[in-house]
Amino acid sequence: MSVNIHLHLDVDGLESPDEADRVGAAVDLVMKDHGVESWMVVGVHREPPSVTARSEPYPIIVRGFAEWSKRVEQDVESSVRAIAPKARIGLDWGFPDEE
Numbered sequence: 001m002s003v004n005i006h007l008h009l010d011v012d013g014l015e016s017p018d019e020a021d022r023v024g025a026a027v028d029l030v031m032k033d034h035g036v037e038s039w040m041v042v043g044v045h046r047e048p049p050s051v052t053a054r055s056e057p058y059p060i061i062v063r064g065f066a067e068w069s070k071r072v073e074q075d076v077e078s079s080v081r082a083i084a085p086k087a088r089i090g091l092d093w094g095f096p097d098e099e
Contacts, residue, residue, distance in 0.1 A: 004059035006094035007040070007072075011080055013088040014049035023087065024051045026079040034072055036060050059096050069093060 009027065014020045024044035031037040031053065039060045043052045062068050073091055080087050 002061050002063045003065045004095070004097050005055070005062055005065060005069075006059050006096060007036070007053065007055045008090075008092045008094065009053040009076065010050065010090040011052075011084070011087050012048065012050040013086055014051070014084050015086070017046045017049050019084050020044050020046065020049040020051055022083045023080055026083055027051055027053050027076065030072070030075045030079050033075065034068070059094075 011023055011027070014023060021044055024042055027042050028037065031040045031042065036055070039055050039058065041054050043054075044050075045052070076091060077089060080089055
């Protein structure tokens, strides 16, 4: 069964704009690896250095959400931590069909 979801990712606590660029590229790659890059808008912000990723305004359609979401969360965590070990990562899922 498929489910509609929104993915909201915020990465802050980055040390420099260069680190934000590298984290943004890593987040882009994770989204591509999971086949959702066309649904996501990844933003790299300079001041303060941070990265955001949003699936809105349109939801991502996912089959097997429970397992898929765990892999996405693990991949985001490991990719970001490899570049920015002190970063704060906030990843939330929204369920627009329940709103």
